[in-house]
Amino acid sequence: MTATTDGSTGAAIPPRADAASDTDSTTPEAAGVPEAAERAVRRATDFLLSLQDPEGWWKGDLETNVTMDAEDLLLRQFLGIRDEATTHAAARYIRGEQRADGAWPTFYGGPGELSATIEAYVALRLAGDAPGAPHMARASAWVREHGGIASARVFTRIWLALFGWWKWEDLPELPPELIWFPTWLPLNIYDFGCWARQTIVPLTIVSAKRPVRPAPFALDELHTDPANPNPPKPFAPVASWDGAFQRLDRVVHKLRRAVPRRLRQAAIGSAARWIIERQENDGCWGGIQPPAVYSVIALHLLGYDLEHPVMRAGLESLDRFAVWREDGSRMIEACQSPVWDTCLATIALADAGLPADDPRLVKAADWMLGEEIRRPGDWSVKRPQLPPGGWAFEFHNDNYPDIDDTAEVALALRRVRHPQPARVDGAIGRAVRWNLGMQSKNGAWGAFDVDNTSPFPNRLPFCDFGEVIDPPSADVTAHVVEMLAAEGLAHDPRTRRGIDWLLAEQEADGSWFGRWGVNYVYGTGSVVPALTAAGLPASHPAIRRAVAWLERVQNDDGGWGEDLRSYKYVEEWSGRGTSTASQTAWALMALLAAGEKDSKAVERGVRWLAETQREDGSWDEPSFTGTGFPWDFSINYHLYRQVFPLTALGRYLHGDPFDKAPLATAGGRRAGSEGR
Numbered sequence: 001m002t003a004t005t006d007g008s009t010g011a012a013i014p015p016r017a018d019a020a021s022d023t024d025s026t027t028p029e030a031a032g033v034p035e036a037a038e039r040a041v042r043r044a045t046d047f048l049l050s051l052q053d054p055e056g057w058w059k060g061d062l063e064t065n066v067t068m069d070a071e072d073l074l075l076r077q078f079l080g081i082r083d084e085a086t087t088h089a090a091a092r093y094i095r096g097e098q099r100a101d102g103a104w105p106t107f108y109g110g111p112g113e114l115s116a117t118i119e120a121y122v123a124l125r126l127a128g129d130a131p132g133a134p135h136m137a138r139a140s141a142w143v144r145e146h147g148g149i150a151s152a153r154v155f156t157r158i159w160l161a162l163f164g165w166w167k168w169e170d171l172p173e174l175p176p177e178l179i180w181f182p183t184w185l186p187l188n189i190y191d192f193g194c195w196a197r198q199t200i201v202p203l204t205i206v207s208a209k210r211p212v213r214p215a216p217f218a219l220d221e222l223h224t225d226p227a228n229p230n231p232p233k234p235f236a237p238v239a240s241w242d243g244a245f246q247r248l249d250r251v252v253h254k255l256r257r258a259v260p261r262r263l264r265q266a267a268i269g270s271a272a273r274w275i276i277e278r279q280e281n282d283g284c285w286g287g288i289q290p291p292a293v294y295s296v297i298a299l300h301l302l303g304y305d306l307e308h309p310v311m312r313a314g315l316e317s318l319d320r321f322a323v324w325r326e327d328g329s330r331m332i333e334a335c336q337s338p339v340w341d342t343c344l345a346t347i348a349l350a351d352a353g354l355p356a357d358d359p360r361l362v363k364a365a366d367w368m369l370g371e372e373i374r375r376p377g378d379w380s381v382k383r384p385q386l387p388p389g390g391w392a393f394e395f396h397n398d399n400y401p402d403i404d405d406t407a408e409v410a411l412a413l414r415r416v417r418h419p420q421p422a423r424v425d426g427a428i429g430r431a432v433r434w435n436l437g438m439q440s441k442n443g444a445w446g447a448f449d450v451d452n453t454s455p456f457p458n459r460l461p462f463c464d465f466g467e468v469i470d471p472p473s474a475d476v477t478a479h480v481v482e483m484l485a486a487e488g489l490a491h492d493p494r495t496r497r498g499i500d501w502l503l504a505e506q507e508a509d510g511s512w513f514g515r516w517g518v519n520y521v522y523g524t525g526s527v528v529p530a531l532t533a534a535g536l537p538a539s540h541p542a543i544r545r546a547v548a549w550l551e552r553v554q555n556d557d558g559g560w561g562e563d564l565r566s567y568k569y570v571e572e573w574s575g576r577g578t579s580t581a582s583q584t585a586w587a588l589m590a591l592l593a594a595g596e597k598d599s600k601a602v603e604r605g606v607r608w609l610a611e612t613q614r615e616d617g618s619w620d621e622p623s624f625t626g627t628g629f630p631w632d633f634s635i636n637y638h639l640y641r642q643v644f645p646l647t648a649l650g651r652y653l654h655g656d657p658f659d660k661a662p663l664a665t666a667g668g669r670r671a672g673s674e675g676r
Contacts, residue, residue: 445480526586
C-alpha cells in the first residue's frame with residue numbers, strides 16, 4: 001500500500017491493515033499471546049510500582065511545547081529576575097526541539113508553528129544566541145516566509161508588546177469592566193472555560209495598564225517588512241459574526257479614553273480581588289502555568305512587589321513546573337497531573353491483577369481520598385445549590401475540580417479494598433452526586449462547567465488560539481457513564497440521557513471524537529467500554545460499527561496510532577498514525593469491552609504491546625496522544641505509555657474487574673443513599 005501525505009509536512013500516513021487479515025484462523029492461544037501478555041503485565045506492574053511516590057501518588061512528566069519555556073524566560077526578563085543558570089538550561093532545551101527547517105513544532109513530528117517559532121527565537125535571543133547563527137538565521141527566515149510577527153497569534157503579540165516589540169493599540173482590547181458583567185449577559189467571564197477565564201481576568205489588567213519594558217534588542221529580522229511591521233488587516237463581512245466582533249473591538253478601543261478613571265480603577269480592583277481569591281494554597285492559580293504567569297504580571301503592575309506573600313508564593317509555584325533533565329536542560333510543564341495519573345495507575349494495577357487490598361493500592365486510595373475537594377468553586381456560579389464533592393487534576397486546584405477526574409477517581413477507589421470502606425463510600429457518594437449535578441441540559445458532561453456552550457467567546461478577536469469554552473464531550477461523558485454504571489446507576493434516567501447523547505454523537509464511520517485525547521481512537525476507546533458497562537450488548541449496532549472501524553484502522557504492525565493532524569485533516573488522518581502504546585491500549589480496551597477477546601485484531605494488538613515493551617517493563621512513546629486544545633495545544637503525558645497498556649493487557653488476561661464482584665450493586669446503594 002502506498003503511503004500518502006497531509007500535503008504540508010511530508011509526514012507519511014501509515015497504511016491500514018488489510019481487513020481480510022482479520023479472518024485468519026490462528027487463535028491467540030495457539031500463537032502464545034496470553035503467555036506474552038502475562039510476561040508483559042508482570043514487568044509493567046513492577047515498573048509502574050517503582051514510580052509510586054512514598055506518599056502514594058504517581059505523576060509523569062507533562063510535555064507540551066517550547067512556548068512554555070520561552071514565556072517563562074520572558075516573564076523573568078519582565079520582572080528583572082532572569083538568571084544565567086535558568087536561561088542556559090531553558091535555551092538548551094529549546095534548541096533541542098528545533099526542526100531542521102528552523103521552525104519549532106507544537107507536537108512531536110508535527111509541522112512548524114509560527115507563534116511557537118517566534119517565541120522560541122526571542123527566548124534564544126535572550127539567552128545570547130546571535131541572529132546570524134545558522135540555527136537562528138534559519139528560524140528568522142522561516143518566520144518571514146510564514147508572515148512574520150504580524151501573522152502570529154494574539155498571545156504571542158501580547159508578550160512582544162510587553163517589551164515594545166509590538167504596539168498595544170494594535171492588539172484586541174480587553175476591558176477590565178468584563179469582571180462586572182452579570183452571568184445572564186453574553187461574554188461574562190463565566191461564559192468562558194475555566195482555563196480561559198483564569199487567563200482573561202489578569203490580562204484585562206495588563207491590557208488596561210499597557211506596560212512596556214525596554215527591549216534588550218530589536219526584532220526587525222522577524223518582520224516581512226520592518227518599515228511597515230503591521231499592515232492593516234481587512235475586516236470580515238459586516239453580516240458575519242467575525243466582522244461584527246471586529247467592529248465591536250474597534251468601538252471598545254475608541255471608548256478606552258472615555259471610561260472614567262475612577263470607574264476603570266474600580267474595575268481593576270475587582271479583577272485583582274478575583275485573582276487573589278483564586279490563588280491556591282501552593283501559590284498557583286488553577287494548577288496551570290499560563291494563568292499563573294499572567295496573574296503574577298497583573299499583580300506586579302498593581303504594585304505588588306516580588307516579596308509580597310502573594311507574589312512570592314506565585315513565583316515559587318512557577319518554579320515547581322520546571323523539570324530539570326540529566327543533560328542540564330530545563331523543561332516547563334504547563335500543568336501537573338498527579339490526581340489523573342494516580343487514579344489511572346490504580347485502575348491499571350488493579351485490572352492487571354494486583355490484589356485489591358495490596359498496601360500500595362491502599363496507600364494510593366488514601367492519597368486520593370485526601371485530595372477530595374469539599375468546598376464550592378467557580379462551578380457553583382451555575383450550580384449554587386449543589387453540594388461539593390470531587391477531584392481536580394493537579395496537586396492543588398480547589399477552585400476547579402473536574403468531572404473527568406472525579407469519575408475516574410471513583411472508578412479507581414471502587415477497585416481498592418480499603419480498611420475504612422465507609423470513608424470510601426462517602427467520598428464516592430459525594431462524587432456521584434456532584435457529577436450528576438454537573439450534567440448539562442443536553443444530557444452530556446463537559447470537563448469543568450455546566451452548559452458552557454456560548455457561541456460568542458470564540459468570536460472575539462482576542463480568542464484566536466485554542467478552545468475558550470467547555471462544551472460536553474464524548475470522552476468525559478463516557479467516563480461519567482462508566483462510573484455511574486459501576487455504582488449501579490446504569491438505569492437511572494440521568495445515565496440513560498448520557499447514553500442517548502453518546503449514541504447520537506457517533507460518527508458515520510463508527511468512531512467517536514476525542515476531545516481530551518488523540519483523537520477518534522481515544523473517543524472510541526472511552527465510549528465503547530462505557531456503553532457496554534451500562535448494559536448495551538456487544539451486538540448493539542453502535543458497538544458493531546465501532547468494532548468495524550477499529551479493525552479498519554489497525555496498522556499493519558498490529559498496533560493503533562492516530563496523528564494529531566486528524567483534528568485538522570479528518571478524512572486523511574482519522575485513526576491514522578504511527579502505532580503507539582497508549583493508543584493501541586485504547587483500541588484494545590474498546591474491542592475487549594465489545595467481546596472481541598478472541599479476534600485476530602485483539603491478538604495482533606496484544607502481541608504488538610508485548611513485543612514493543614522494553615526490558616524494564618516500560619514502553620517508549622515520543623508521540624503526543626493527549627490534548628489541552630485539539631490541534632492548538634498538544635500534550636505528551638509520560639505516564640500514558642505505562643498505565644493504559646497495563647490496563648488493556650490486564651483486561652485481556654482477567655476481564656472486566658466489575659464482572660467478578662458485586663461492586664456495582666453495593667456501590668449503587670451507597671451512592672444513591674449519599675446523593676439523596
